[in-house]
Amino acid sequence: MYLGAVLLAVTFMLNQMHSDAAGFNYAYVTGIAMLAAFVASLAIFTKDKMKKGLAS
DSSP: OHHHHHHHHHHHHHHHHSOSSSSOOTHHHHHHHHHHHHHHHHHHHHHHHHHHHHHO
């Protein structure tokens, strides 16, 4: 979860520093990594509830 929060801050900073000119925005890379970190933490924290839900 902390990794996701750090990536959120980095994504925001990169997006603010990016000019409107055409080119690749590196905020996309950190944004995708942030989403993956949040999904992984959600899966880790809820895996026991998922197993109980599937068993019943």
